[in-house]
Amino acid sequence: EIFGDQLEIREWIFNDLPSDNFSIQNAIILKRCLKYCVCIDPQYQANKWLKNQQAPNELITLNYNDSKFVNELEMGIKFGRPVLVENIGNKLDLVLHPICRKEYVSDGNNNSVNLFLFVSS
Numbered sequence: 001e002i003f004g005d006q007l008e009i010r011e012w013i014f015n016d017l018p019s020d021n022f023s024i025q026n027a028i029i030l031k032r033c034l035k036y037c038v039c040i041d042p043q044y045q046a047n048k049w050l051k052n053q054q055a056p057n058e059l060i061t062l063n064y065n066d067s068k069f070v071n072e073l074e075m076g077i078k079f080g081r082p083v084l085v086e087n088i089g090n091k092l093d094l095v096l097h098p099i100c101r102k103e104y105v106s107d108g109n110n111n112s113v114n115l116f117l118f119v120s121s
Contacts, residue, residue, distance in 0.1 A: 004028045015052040018045050036100050038088070047086065054082045064088050070095055074115060 004024065012027050013019050023045065030037050030050075039046045051059060060076040062069055064087045073095070076083040085096070092100065095115055104111045 012049065012053070015049055016045075017049040035102075047084070050084055054084070057082050059084055061086065064093070070115065077113065077115075 008031075009024055009027075012024070017023055017027055026039075026046070027049070030039075039050075041047050051061065058081050060072055060081050060083045062072050062076075062083060062085050064085055066072070073083060073085075075081075077099070097103075098113050098115065104113055
């Protein structure tokens, strides 16, 4: 009630967020959090809501095991589009570390992030 805007919460529920207090509190945390969030979502409710919420912003949905994962991630970052990474598992790939840590490099008016791809032979 303190951090949530009732109008915004109604819109979230309209976009398939479950109306229980736990889901609403988690959505508020996602909205207000300054860091990137990892959702444990066994019923795919948050996943469905996030996809509906970010559809107007041309959300890029990536599967962690996709062969084009790094290329699509790079394009999403390059063009400022939201990216949802699914099926992460127990360990975070090293390519995501600079993003999650917000290790941005400033070059004049531009910010960038260095993605490192490690290939094992």
